[in-house]
Amino acid sequence: MSTTSVSEWITEKREERTLHDWIQDLGPFVMLFGLMIIFTFTTEQFFTEGNLLDNVAKNAVTLLLVSLAGTFPILQQSIDLSVESIVLLTGVATVVLITEFGLGLLAIPLAIGVGMLAGLFNGIVFTKLKVPSFLVTLGTLSVLAGVGKIITGGSTITFRNPAIRTISTGDVLGIPNLVLWGLLIYVGTIILAFRTKFGRYCFALGENERVVELAGAKVDRYKIYPFVLSGLLCGTAGVLLTLRISSASPNIGSGLLLPSIAAIVMGGTALTGGVGGPHRTILGVLVIAVLNNGMNLLGVDSFVQEIILGLVVVAAVAMSIDREKIDVVK
């Protein structure tokens, strides 16, 4: 009976809207507009069409795709730490498929397929061998980066194929293709999250796997899918990025993991799973993109930028974590 009373107490608590709820809901908006206003007044270039579209938006797309990728495993209360290595591997694969294998457009789906395979591997090891996802993907983070770097031979590899490049570099009515791809995929992930069985199970698994299992769902399968999706989206990010700069360096993708997790959490997807969704991840992405761009324009030292980014991540997580749902933090 004591359990009943405790949960009822929590219920009561939850029905009041706390300051914390407001911070969670409005925080990213306030931060985004706050930063934009600050940079508009402190720099001349920030609020220009050229800067916002060519720098902020284009740079944000890679982070957006990687963050959307990471959102789904987190929704189901696991995590994919290998995202940036998948970007690297698929980027390298794109160049190699075009140059070494002489493939044209076909290189794109194949490279994305490489990303999906990496995700499938993560998912299977996590689900079937019951290895915690953060360990599996921490391992593949290192493995896939190693593979990618070996293929590059340690230096930047390039290709020449202007026709294929336009997929990423072209524009429609003045809006860069890259940005359009980002928006298209963004909408796609929202549909996936809120209008499909896959998305429904993601949220449900994030809250209580046993309940989903006893309702008759093939749980293992649905625990693997988010990792495959993550591979697909990171693969797409890797391909688009490679097409944009027509090369893949051994460092492509590196440094995306931390800001992507920050963006996801800032957007309201809790690391404890079950709540949030990709629709708000974009807010976190924009905050980080604007912050990066603004600091660059202000000439902030890149090492200092690293410090600031790290602080933003910790602060975002601290603000958004739902402490009442957690008993023990390890």
Added chain:
Amino acid sequence: MESEIHTDAMDADRGSPTSGGDHSFRVEGISKSFRHVQALKDVSLAVDHGEVVGLVGENGAGKSTLLNILTGVLQADEGQLYVDGEPVTFTNPREAANYGVSLVHQEQDVITTMRGYENLYLGRERERFGVLEKEQMREEAQAFVDDLGINIDVDDYVRNYTFNERQMLEIAKAFHVSQKSENPVILLDEPTAGLEESGRKLLFDLVNDLRDRATFVFVSHELDEVLQISDRIVVLKDGERVDAATAAEATTDSLQQAMVGRETADEYYRIPDQQREADLGATTMSVEEVTCDDTVGPVSFSIREGEIFGIVGVEGSGKQQLGRLLAGDLDMTQGSVSVDGTVLQDPTVSDMVDAGVGYIPKDRKSEGLLLYQSVLVNTSLAMVRDMNGNIPLLDMDAEKEATLDAIEELDIKTPGPNALVHGLSGGNQQKVVIGRWLAQETPVLVMDNVTRGIDVGAKEEVYRLCRELTEQGVSIVFIGDELPEVIGMSNRIAVMAGGEFVDDPFDASPGNKPTEEDLIQEMI
């Protein structure tokens, strides 16, 4: 059916606030309620130095709540605790221990990766300049257990202890934490659960040997044992103290009557509405020799359209595992289940749901519901399985319709389909779990304690609902701890013990119901 036993012992232990000095430990007029549930109502209890007092009652009678209050885990709404006649208040278990009151938990509460003496001193380690005095602790611990007559090696890791030795260690720990007190009060919560016969004997010998050094309160479901070890026995029922007797006067029967003590189950469960034998349809599910390792089986039975098949048994009899087995949640090592002609061997949950068997688990909070998702998400959780037709999108209209239907048919009191489930009352939450299976074709429902932890009104509604379902031809496997409920609801009742049916199921058709005593005899 109040028992006739009313003795001096009962009067004596009611005591009076002024003359309580001779009692070592006494509680007066304890009441405790959780929201609308009155867990304890004006309960008084006194234990004399050197006494062993048995405390019995059905599940939910308030035993655990009382123990929690006695040890400071919970605080009473009303009432007062006295130690040696002095009023005391415990706000946590440590304070209770300072007055000598400690609890030996039902589930063993030892850390197996640590040594015996480390467990004994856990949380109260002896240190010198911040460094553990291991040698002293080890020596003192060994002397301490030797003195109690407990034969364990405190330097060994607890993982190497037998089950019985762990229990002994726990009792030693209870003495150890309350050693400041001259008169420890040791509360034993179902200490014999899981013990072998030899272990029980050891435990009883120990309690007998330590009688003059402590007071014991012995909580158990095994009435024989309570009678054997206790000087006096106190009976709780529905949060009230209904009886007390000396062990010499009480019998298992008299205790049983006092524990159950309610009207016969007829009417209460709307027996007149029960499906008659003649109205039952064809066999929907038949279970053939199903076995799960050594916990269940082999068990065989079949159930017909509109029938309610009750399963009872004590904790550990395998009834819960049988339910899980039928849900596909445990590995069926042998045997098969056929549902409407489809034969399934070692099915998964998904297979069973496909075949039309829905499972309602005992613990709805941890296994039944997504508490922080909406009523709609919870209700449609099973039906979404089939939503991947031509377009792989959820049929949101169908989901909403099914949810609104469930809300209306089951009378679920919720602000709306999008309200979160955690805000609903226990009864309404359970209706959501039931609604999940009604939202799709489910000819067989396996219910494990479906009315657990919901209030009387909601129980009534669940009974009514089960009756309505059987009228529509649904078959229900009704696993329950509350005998009157199972007797009232079921057409037939099987008693489980040791993973098997003890005998052929009882016929429980209206007018032909077995009594609780009939069932209990087979259960034990």
